[in-house]
Amino acid sequence: MKLFGAILEEELRASSQLKTLAAETVLMQTNSYIRSIPVVLSGSMRVMREDEDGREILLYYIKPGESCIMSFLAGIHEDTSKVRLVVEEDAEVLMLPVAKASEWIKTYPEWAEFIFKLYHKRFEELLDVINAVAFQKLDDRIFTLLKRKASVYGSNEFSITHQQLAEELGTTREVVSRLLKQMEKQQLITLSRNKITLNTAL
Missing domain, CATH: 1.10.10.10 (Winged helix-like DNA-binding domain superfamily/Winged helix DNA-binding domain)
Incomplete structure (x- = not known):
C-alpha cells in the first residue's frame, strides 16, 4: 500500500520496521513509553482507554493508511501512553521511530498534512465517544x-x-x-x- 509521494514513501519504508501482527495482539500498553508509532498497511487496530480498575472503552479504530495520533503526541513529548493499542484484524504495520515522525513534520509538508488531518479526525471521533456516553x-x-x-x-x-x-x-x-x-x-x-x-x- 503506497501512502505518500516517492521520496517520503522510500524514507518511510527505510526508516521503519515492518511487523505482521495477529488479531488481539497488544501492540501498546497503557503507561508504556513510546519509541515507535504504528502506520497500518493492512488490517486494523482498536484504541482503548483503560481506568484504574481495568475497565475499558473503545476510542477509535486505526484503518489502513492511518496511524495513532495519541501515540504520536505522547511519543514526541516523551510521555507514557494513555491508551492501549490492540490489533483488531490481522495486520501489517510499519513501526516508525518517534524521532523520525517528529523530524518529518518540519522536513516533509505531506507528512505534516497527514498528521494534522489525522489529529482532526481523531478529535471528532473522541467527541462522538463523549456524546455517545453522555447522551445515547x-x-x-x-x-x-x-x-x-x-x-x-x-x-x-x-x-x-x-x-x-x-x-x-x-x-x-x-x-x-x-x-x-x-x-x-x-x-x-x-x-x-x-x-x-x-x-x-x-
Missing part, C-alpha cells in the same frame, strides 16, 4: 459500535463475543447480551455463536 442509550451505542465494526471489516457479518463488546463499551456482558437479544427480536441483527450479522446495508 446503551442499545443505541451498541448498534453504532456494530455499524463501525462492519465498516472496519467491510462486511455486515463479523466475529465478536458479547464480552468483547461489553469491554469496548465499558459495561457488562449480561447487559450487552440482553440488549442484543432485543435487537435480534427487532430484526436489526442476527446472532450466532461468536458472530453477529447486521441486517442493514453498510
